[in-house]
Amino acid sequence: MTHGRYAIILTHNRPELLERCVAAVGPQVDLVIVIDNASDPPVNTFGSDPMIVIRDDEQPPNLSRLWNRGMRAVLMFIDFPSGPQTWDVAFLCDDAIVHPGWFSDVSTCIRNHDAVIGSTHHVSPVSQPILKTEPDHDVWNRMCPWAFIMRGEKGFEADEDLKWWWGDTFMDFTGRKAGGMVIAPGPVVPNEKMGEFTNIYSHLGEQAGKDGETFAAKYGGRPW
Numbered sequence: 001m002t003h004g005r006y007a008i009i010l011t012h013n014r015p016e017l018l019e020r021c022v023a024a025v026g027p028q029v030d031l032v033i034v035i036d037n038a039s040d041p042p043v044n045t046f047g048s049d050p051m052i053v054i055r056d057d058e059q060p061p062n063l064s065r066l067w068n069r070g071m072r073a074v075l076m077f078i079d080f081p082s083g084p085q086t087w088d089v090a091f092l093c094d095d096a097i098v099h100p101g102w103f104s105d106v107s108t109c110i111r112n113h114d115a116v117i118g119s120t121h122h123v124s125p126v127s128q129p130i131l132k133t134e135p136d137h138d139v140w141n142r143m144c145p146w147a148f149i150m151r152g153e154k155g156f157e158a159d160e161d162l163k164w165w166w167g168d169t170f171m172d173f174t175g176r177k178a179g180g181m182v183i184a185p186g187p188v189v190p191n192e193k194m195g196e197f198t199n200i201y202s203h204l205g206e207q208a209g210k211d212g213e214t215f216a217a218k219y220g221g222r223p224w
Contacts, residue, residue: 008089008091009032012038026050036053037058037066038058097192111151117175119144121188122144133176154179164207169215
């Protein structure tokens with residue numbers, strides 16, 4: 001039985017960072033899917049990495065919907081039923097530059113613990129895996145929001161009501177309930193432009209607040 005590995009990268013007007021992101025994760029996967037959200041100029045494929053670009057001009061962006069577009073593109077790429085019966089999908093921001101072996105480290109840890117989703121730690125590397133099967137208020141040991149991997153064959157999607165923030169928390173908590181979220185040993189993935197667009201554009205900051213209210217209303221409160 002074959003096992004597929006794919007990466008989805010969301011990007012907007014960061015060509016240099018995107019190229020670094022693709023160069024880092026491309027050799028680790030079968031295909032990189034770049035969701036180009038209204039970049040000017042548009043993103044073109046580059047280098048020899050296995051890569052396709054999907055253009056989406058919606059502004060302001062709905063990150064959860066863009067993730068879902070990427071996941072559906074993965075499913076279109078897989079040749080059922082002769083293709084892989086299991087597959088892992090990485091979700092990356094364009095400023096997340098993963099280390100060599102990151103995909104294998106996280107994917108292997110997820111499957112060794114029969115988890116559904118996981119990442120390396122978002123702040124400080126851990127020496128032993130941390131497995132969580134229920135939502136909690138532990139913001140320190142949450143899933144890394146900008147670089148994580150999901151078992152694709154589990155088939156759940158992002159909540160498109162969460163347009164800018166909190167979508168990663170939904171994915172984290174849904175994964176816990178479906179079998180587990182694991183934080184794998186390994187280096188922290190840097191997020192070089194953390195919060196840049198939220199800080200620059202007031203409407204995105206407002207949307208982040210609305211998303212917090214939506215999350216609380218739908219899922220019984222905010223964990224942090």
